[in-house]
Amino acid sequence: MYNVSKGWERFFYFSTWFTQGSSFLVPSAYGVLHRMHHEYSDTEKDPHSPHFFKDIWQMMMHTAAVFRNLRSGKNLPDPEFTKEYLPKWSLLDGVGSSMIVRIMFGISYFMIYYIYAPSAWWYLLLPIHFLMGPIHGAIVNWCGHKYGYSNFKNGDHSKNTTPWGVVMMGELFQNNHHHDKDNANFARRWFEFDMTFQIMKVLHAVRIIRLVPHAQRSAHVHNNHVKAA
Template sequence: MIILAFFLAHWFLSLFFQTFFLHRYASHKMFKMNQFWEKVFYFMTFFSQGSSFLNPRAYAIMHRMHHAYSDTEKDPHSPHFIKDVWGLMIKTKNIYLDYLRYKIEPEEQFIDRYPTWSFVDRFGDLWITRACFIAFYITFYVYFAEYWWMYLLLPVHFLMGPIHGAIVNWCGHKYGYSNYDNHDHSKNTLPLDFLMLGELFQNNHHKKPNDVNFAKRWFELDPSYPIIKAMHALRIIRLRKV
């Protein structure tokens, strides 16, 4: 039970900071926060993603490209030009590294208005940093795993951030239903999206990309939205008016 609790905690903490900080804040600026809270959530994103920490600048650039060129050949991670999920992850990784390491410059429309923290960006991308997180995950399993099959969960810990992205970009553009005609293949995969904390409402999100609530119909539920509303009520963040 300890291992399963650890796995679920890592899954949902990593996922929450990906959807809250990297996606809704860094990429879309759905809300504002002061420098103190930005640094807090920046660090928590790094800590929760661990060995798979995703740089907010590179993430934001790619995500803005994804919206601008959804399901076209210029989309950095459309499943309709790649034969399998692994190929999608590799293509995404290569483009991500190009932006992370400033090998290419993004188009002007995708530049600026994303958070940066040079120390965390550099430290989080070091192989020794990623290796230390991996060593921690393995050590935790050595001490607490009760059955051999639990070790099969370790690769998910190692690649948590990219796995979340692959699930959203693959399933959210191939499987499910549509509320809107967005002239792409975006789908709502799960009407009650507890698995991905609202990220699988891709059809809704592509229709209204600046709306912080990804659920639109009465039977849909975006679990991240009430948390974000509570942060707004507590004045941790300030929501944009859409």
């Protein structure tokens, strides 16, 4: 969808780890999962289709198992899912995925609540902070393939879940995304709005990223620029 210099890639990579904290997901492994999801959408090979599980928890556990196997090398992906660029930072991947660092982030979240929470009820929000990354992914993949309407016939169960597609920064316009996965704008109709795309346009305007013209998105990237996963 866009090109970014190596320096900015490292900046966003670090920011991803720092903001995800205890639920940090290694970008290269997540990129493989995402590519598999598009290739095998809503089939038994899909790592997180809701149509093969009784509830969202079972889907999350299955996705986590596939993710761990990819990270450990027990289940290496087919070459087609890794042949294009996937961002890697081995040191940060190892540190960010370590249990001690996850626990440290969890303790820091707890301390913020300990200092500022006006009542004990607020502590019920802590599990969301601990697992925000997987929870967000589960919501997008469960709801985005079960509830809503379709603009396109993609051969799968992908849906546009309005108005939550707007609230989730465009992520729940899954039917649109599966129809044209290289299009940075997930919105298609007048009442659909993708805030993430608007942010990307600003980043493009100030030359932090360079959006690739839709007709050229499959072109190779040269020099000191890399293709974002």
